[in-house]
Amino acid sequence: MRLTVASSPHIRGNFRTNRIMLDVVIALLPALAVGIWQFGFRALLCVLVSAASAVAAEWLYCVIAKKRNTVVDCSAIVTGVLLAMTLPVTVPFWQIIIGSVFAILVVKILSGGLGQNVFNPALAGRALMMLLFPAAMTRFATDVDAVSHATPLHQMVMPAIPDTSLLSMFIGNIPGCIGEVSALALLAGGAYLVYKKVISLRIPLSYLGSAAVLTLVFAKAGNPVEWMLYNLFGGGIMLGAFFMATDYASSPVTKKGQILYGIGCGVLTVFFRNNGLYPEGVTYAVLLMNACAWTIDRYTAPRRFGTKKGGTV
Secondary structure (H helix, E strand, C coil): CCCCCCCCCCCCCCCCHHHHHHHHHHHHHHHHHHHHHHHCHHHHHHHHHHHHHHHHHHHHHHHHCCCCCCHHHCHHHHHHHHHHHCCCCCCCHHHHHHHHHHHHHHHHHCCCCCCCCCCCHHHHHHHHHHHHCHHHHCCCECCCCCCECCCHHHHHCCCCCCCCCHHHHHHCCCCCCCCCCCHHHHHHHHHHHHHCCCCCCHHHHHHHHHHHHHHHHCCCCCCHHHHHHHHHHCCCHHHHHHHHCCCCCCCCCCHHHHHHHHHHHHHHHHHHHHHCCCCCCHHHHHHHHHHHHHHHHHHHCCCCCCCCCCCCC
């Protein structure tokens, strides 16, 4: 009998990178459908341009650097789709291409590739676009041909309760970014990811829970519960909680660490919304907590059996 000796693990699961990435894309389809319904066919074109740019950038790098083709893991597609979902539908295509290529080449590949990136590539791409093209990134419309409108979050800066109903915000009949307008669609997508065991609820619940508590306690207008719901249904907090903050490479792996990380995202989001130049705070909240993920993991790692605190035997 011939024995094959190999290092652990010897039991392999059914999880594959491309399967996980496909599940993320499937989970985003309800939010994308609402975006197309709300903003028109250009919303789909924005997503296609962003995804195609991300895939092309990664493929060209692999060809030029003579590396193994990593496009097949579908992570570039997810990065492109997620980036587009955080953008207003009126953003020019060439700006989308810049953000998408930056997310892949600089944030992902220069960090070592998939699983080595410190920051979420899609959010880092959006942060660059906010820096380079602030006017285009803050021009929102109810459809692609309409004039610009203030989003509910912009109205809350005054501070004031938006004139949009909570039901409209929950369904998605409001101006905003392509994939962020419908809390219902994003909750459905998040539920799918939890059902498929792609993500756990630790980060989303601690993120949304901490944001809910802070906006309830420090309500700035109207009924505190109403103010809290407008904060949770508005902007990118749902997309951030279920799809951005849960990125495997840039979030903690320990259970305690994930809870602390989610709470940090929620606290920073509320802080930036209440004190920042722009009414949205999800992008920079998650990116800052990405930078803390390694430290959080270090101090929340469980003690190994047979060792004392600090790792000594």
